Amino acid sequence: MWRPDVGAELVAGPPVSAPGAGSREQILARVARATVGRKRTAHPGNLLTPTPADPVAEFVKRFTSQGGEVVEGDGTQPWAEWLTGFLGGLDTAVTGAAVGADVPSELRPQLPVVAAAHAGAGISVAWAAVAETGSLILPSTGTRAVQLLPPVHIVWVPEGRVFARLEDALRELRGALPAAVGLHSAPSKSADIGQTVVTGVHGPGRCIAVLA
Amino acid sequence: MRTRIGEYPARAAAAIREAPEVRESVTGATLAFDRKRRHAYSGVNADRWRRWAEAVKNHALTHLDDHLTEAEERLEANGAHVHWAADAAEARRIVTAIASDHSVATVVKGKSMLTEEIDLNPALEDAGVEVLETDLGEYILQLLDEPPSHILGPAIHKSLHEVRDLFADRLGAEPGSDPDALAEAARRVLRDAFIHADMGITGGNFLVAETGTVALIENEGNIRLTTSLPRVHIALVGIEKLLPRMTDLAGFLQLTARAATGQPIGCFVSLIQGPASRPGDDGPEEVHVILVDNGRTDVLAHPHAWEALRCLRCGACLNACPVYRQTGGHAYGYVYSGPIGSVLDPGLLGLHEAMPLPFASSLCGACFDACPVRIPIPELLLEWRREAQEQGLTPWKERAALAGLATVATRPGLYRLAGKIGSRLGGTGAARALPMLGNWARERALPQPSRHTFRELWREGIE
Amino acid sequence: MNVALFVTCLADHYFADAAADTVRLLRHLGCTVTFPDAQTCCGQPAYNAGRNAEALRMARHTADVFADAEAVVVPSGSCATMVKKFYADLMREPARRSGPAASRGNNRGTHATALPERTWELGEFIVHRLGVKELGDGLVGRRVAIHQGCHALRELRLESEPAVLLEGAGAEVVPWEAQDECCGFGGLFSVKMSAVSAAMADRKLDTLPPVDWVVSGDGGCILHLDGRSRARRLGTEFVHLATALWRGISRGAGTSDDGRLADSAPASAGRRGNATATS
Numbered sequence: 001m002w003r004p005d006v007g008a009e010l011v012a013g014p015p016v017s018a019p020g021a022g023s024r025e026q027i028l029a030r031v032a033r034a035t036v037g038r039k040r041t042a043h044p045g046n047l048l049t050p051t052p053a054d055p056v057a058e059f060v061k062r063f064t065s066q067g068g069e070v071v072e073g074d075g076t077q078p079w080a081e082w083l084t085g086f087l088g089g090l091d092t093a094v095t096g097a098a099v100g101a102d103v104p105s106e107l108r109p110q111l112p113v114v115a116a117a118h119a120g121a122g123i124s125v126a127w128a129a130v131a132e133t134g135s136l137i138l139p140s141t142g143t144r145a146v147q148l149l150p151p152v153h154i155v156w157v158p159e160g161r162v163f164a165r166l167e168d169a170l171r172e173l174r175g176a177l178p179a180a181v182g183l184h185s186a187p188s189k190s191a192d193i194g195q196t197v198v199t200g201v202h203g204p205g206r207c208i209a210v211l212a
Numbered sequence: 213m214r215t216r217i218g219e220y221p222a223r224a225a226a227a228i229r230e231a232p233e234v235r236e237s238v239t240g241a242t243l244a245f246d247r248k249r250r251h252a253y254s255g256v257n258a259d260r261w262r263r264w265a266e267a268v269k270n271h272a273l274t275h276l277d278d279h280l281t282e283a284e285e286r287l288e289a290n291g292a293h294v295h296w297a298a299d300a301a302e303a304r305r306i307v308t309a310i311a312s313d314h315s316v317a318t319v320v321k322g323k324s325m326l327t328e329e330i331d332l333n334p335a336l337e338d339a340g341v342e343v344l345e346t347d348l349g350e351y352i353l354q355l356l357d358e359p360p361s362h363i364l365g366p367a368i369h370k371s372l373h374e375v376r377d378l379f380a381d382r383l384g385a386e387p388g389s390d391p392d393a394l395a396e397a398a399r400r401v402l403r404d405a406f407i408h409a410d411m412g413i414t415g416g417n418f419l420v421a422e423t424g425t426v427a428l429i430e431n432e433g434n435i436r437l438t439t440s441l442p443r444v445h446i447a448l449v450g451i452e453k454l455l456p457r458m459t460d461l462a463g464f465l466q467l468t469a470r471a472a473t474g475q476p477i478g479c480f481v482s483l484i485q486g487p488a489s490r491p492g493d494d495g496p497e498e499v500h501v502i503l504v505d506n507g508r509t510d511v512l513a514h515p516h517a518w519e520a521l522r523c524l525r526c527g528a529c530l531n532a533c534p535v536y537r538q539t540g541g542h543a544y545g546y547v548y549s550g551p552i553g554s555v556l557d558p559g560l561l562g563l564h565e566a567m568p569l570p571f572a573s574s575l576c577g578a579c580f581d582a583c584p585v586r587i588p589i590p591e592l593l594l595e596w597r598r599e600a601q602e603q604g605l606t607p608w609k610e611r612a613a614l615a616g617l618a619t620v621a622t623r624p625g626l627y628r629l630a631g632k633i634g635s636r637l638g639g640t641g642a643a644r645a646l647p648m649l650g651n652w653a654r655e656r657a658l659p660q661p662s663r664h665t666f667r668e669l670w671r672e673g674i675e
Numbered sequence: 676m677n678v679a680l681f682v683t684c685l686a687d688h689y690f691a692d693a694a695a696d697t698v699r700l701l702r703h704l705g706c707t708v709t710f711p712d713a714q715t716c717c718g719q720p721a722y723n724a725g726r727n728a729e730a731l732r733m734a735r736h737t738a739d740v741f742a743d744a745e746a747v748v749v750p751s752g753s754c755a756t757m758v759k760k761f762y763a764d765l766m767r768e769p770a771r772r773s774g775p776a777a778s779r780g781n782n783r784g785t786h787a788t789a790l791p792e793r794t795w796e797l798g799e800f801i802v803h804r805l806g807v808k809e810l811g812d813g814l815v816g817r818r819v820a821i822h823q824g825c826h827a828l829r830e831l832r833l834e835s836e837p838a839v840l841l842e843g844a845g846a847e848v849v850p851w852e853a854q855d856e857c858c859g860f861g862g863l864f865s866v867k868m869s870a871v872s873a874a875m876a877d878r879k880l881d882t883l884p885p886v887d888w889v890v891s892g893d894g895g896c897i898l899h900l901d902g903r904s905r906a907r908r909l910g911t912e913f914v915h916l917a918t919a920l921w922r923g924i925s926r927g928a929g930t931s932d933d934g935r936l937a938d939s940a941p942a943s944a945g946r947r948g949n950a951t952a953t954s
Binding site for chain 1: 237240241244256260261264265267268270271273274275276277280281290291296297298302346347348349352365366367368370371372373375391392394395398399402403406407422423425431432433434436437439440441451456457458459460461462463465466475476477478479480481482483484485486487488489490492493494495499503505509510512513518
């Protein structure tokens with residue numbers, strides 16, 4: 001294949017099977033040399049941000065102020081039934097939902113399950129929520145396309161799983177990290193077109209937290 | 213990367229003269245960002261947060277070799293591949309080789325300044341790979357074949373009107389569409405790309421050593437899609453992006469968002485440890501992390517400029533900068549523009565290549581007040597100016613004039629005489645005597661010297 | 676209180692009247708003002724250009740001139756910053772930049788403290804050293820906008836002082852969205868990056884609300900803004916803080932009894948604030 005410029009470097013470079021093998025030692029040596037004689041300073045410890053008194057109330061306040069929506073169950077009907085009714089009542093009634101692999105059966109709506117790319121809504125379960133930042137923590141043990149492709153994303157927050165501060169959540173998460181974690185704190189938005197905010201650009205335009 | 217930094221004064225002047233709409237867009241956008249940043253800082257103990265962040269970064273940068281090897285070890289234990297790239301060419305070579313190994317036809321990209329720095333897209337395109345920028349701003353610029361003009365808002369120099377025309381022309385959007393309809397037009401193209409792309413490429417805001425976590429902040433969701441749907445994900449991360457601990461992210465994710473856009477946190481944050489290798493885990497089959505030097509160890513070795521490596525690429529200094537605001541980023545001639553560019557570029561590229569950026573500042577100090585990691589940008593600008601003087605990189609007339617000033621100013625008799633002559637000459641005469649003032653006078657009325665110096669008034673007696 | 680005036684080279688030659696008003700103002704507030712005749716330039720042009728060796732020579736000269744002064748007052752935020760902040764930096768590592776002659780250091784003269792600690796920006800001196808905030812009602816009816824000089828604002832953290840004093844003299848300080856933005860002067864910057872610098876001045880001028888005067892404690896900024904304003908024939912009047920305050924005091928004291936403000940009196944007849952001497 002003809003590759004101007006870059007092609008020449010490709011031929012001249014180290015073998016593809018072990019890219020950058022020599023560079024590792026070179027970079028580490030340069031880093032060590034660069035910092036010789038510089039005072040090595042200590043880590044200052046954690047940034048102690050204030051702890052909200054009522055994490056659930058704080059989460060609701062934060063998440064909604066960032067454009068998210070919160071629904072709290074009143075326990076009068078089973079979740080699946082409630083969810084089915086809720087989806088049917090949306091502006092564009094949802095006829096098929098995408099459901100994350102880790103969503104338990106009692107939380108699944110009584111609707112046809114469709115692929116995320118074609119679903120009107122995606123249903124996920126959060127690992128936890130964070131009050132301080134109004135965030136939902138979504139692990140990759142769920143289905144990532146479900147978390148991202150449908151225009152409406154409905155996220156169950158298990159009972160007792162609202163951390164007061166982000167640091168508290170990360171400390172616990174550190175010991176149980178899946179391949180990836182997503183923090184969703186608002187619907188998708190962008191101001192790249194003429195500095196005007198639009199929502200639902202790539203990810204969900206509505207993000208609804210359901211507090212069990 | 214070839215730069216056009218040397219043309220800064222001419223290109224800045226041309227931008228102001230010929231593109232008033234750019235100045236208007238950039239001024240409006242940066243003032244809005246800056247207002248939000250100030251408001252967000254006022255909502256927390258910003259001074260304490262910034263000092264904390266400075267200290268964590270200083271710790272990380274003075275223990276960088278330890279943290280780099282720890283991150284590598286953790287990432288490999290998580291099943292990710294780690295590569296080391298000494299320069300831009302090597303980074304490009306590693307990416308194109310991975311693309312070739314996986315017979316990649318299409319790549320979706322998240323916004324990454326580092327991939328701009330290493331000129332990645334042309335290299336992939338030359339290798340026959342189709343590359344799609346998926347950040348809305350970057351996508352606009354890709355259609356226009358323009359580089360980003362701002363670290364955070366790559367297309368802030370474009371007005372709604374221009375995007376409207378572009379999308380009507382290229383995407384078949386209805387003429388006169390509102391921003392929602394325009395975003396929808398882009399979304400249709402990019403949605404399809406996310407689903408069908410073979411590989412996703414992103415940068416990385418942070419790399420956590422103790423967990424091997426690449427952290428990415430965004431608002432649109434395109435980075436989450438880029439790192440979730442394609443089979444292969446490559447993250448290019450500058451070696452200065454290391455954070456020691458997972459809990460450090462708690463402060464940095466919040467501080468970065470407050471500094472950048474005034475938000476408490478980005479709408480989406482991705483924390484990526486590796487590929488989906490365990491049962492029940494969803495995501496790419498392969499994750500590659502490329503640790504890029506490309507001049508960073510030169511900056512690290514500099515006795516003062518190393519502090520610029522704390523940079524979070526939040527763009528707060530650009531938004532606060534009255535110099536940047538007049539022209540936007542393109543005039544600077546390199547990917548890192550504005551105040552941070554003016555102190556980072558001399559370190560990354562060599563001072564000679566980065567001239568005259570250290571002089572492209574009135575030293576007003578607004579950048580330091582905005583910086584979430586307290587990079588002493590005005591002090592570093594002065595430091596680079598000193599080095600430029602020592603290396604003879606400034607005009608000899610300027611050096612001669614300043615040497616002359618020092619001579620006169622340390623001899624009071626001579627100083628008084630010069631003052632008297634100056635005031636007798638008047639404004640036009642002074643401009644003739646000081647040829648540098650010619651430039652000044654083109655845009656400003658000449659200053660009128662007082663008819664008598666203060667010294668003369670004092671001698672006569674002040675009532 | 677004995678005060679040595681460091682007039683600065685710019686005020687000496689371009690703002691002689693504002694400098695004279697500084698003397699009048701300080702005397703009115705009970706100070707005895709001296710003017711050490713050997714003073715020249717603080718060295719900031721060289722320092723900002725990165726020519727530390729030259730800057731250090733000028734700094735040493737200035738330190739010698741004011742070695743015996745109890746308090747040094749500077750009617751310029753930028754030059755005050757040079758002395759108060761950058762002299763210390765310059766003298767801290769003289770060996771590195773200026774070679775063998777570095778042994779002559781920061782001349783303390785007869786004082787226990789070095790020059791930076793004995794130096795005051797004019798507004799800072801009045802508010803914090805003299806403790807004066809009330810200056811009568813001579814500026815009642817005057818609408819003014821304040822241009823905050825960057826060095827005083829962000830290096831010395833002097834933010835409220837000009838407003839405190841102007842309001843203390845009865846003026847109405849009109850909010851200005853670009854009040855704390857740089858005017859684009861920056862000394863050499865306005866010459867080297869002339870077009871950008873002029874655009875920065877335009878941003879200030881284009882956002883200026885209707886006022887009688889734009890007041891600043893920095894002659895350099897006034898020189899620049901006034902130059903741009905006159906080139907665009909905007910007719911804006913720029914007034915140095917010392918002049919504005921003295922106009923208020925002299926009017927309040929009844930020196931001008933025709934109902935017009937003191938700026939019409941011969942003693943400080945300024946031309947668009949670009950103080951020309953009339954004595």
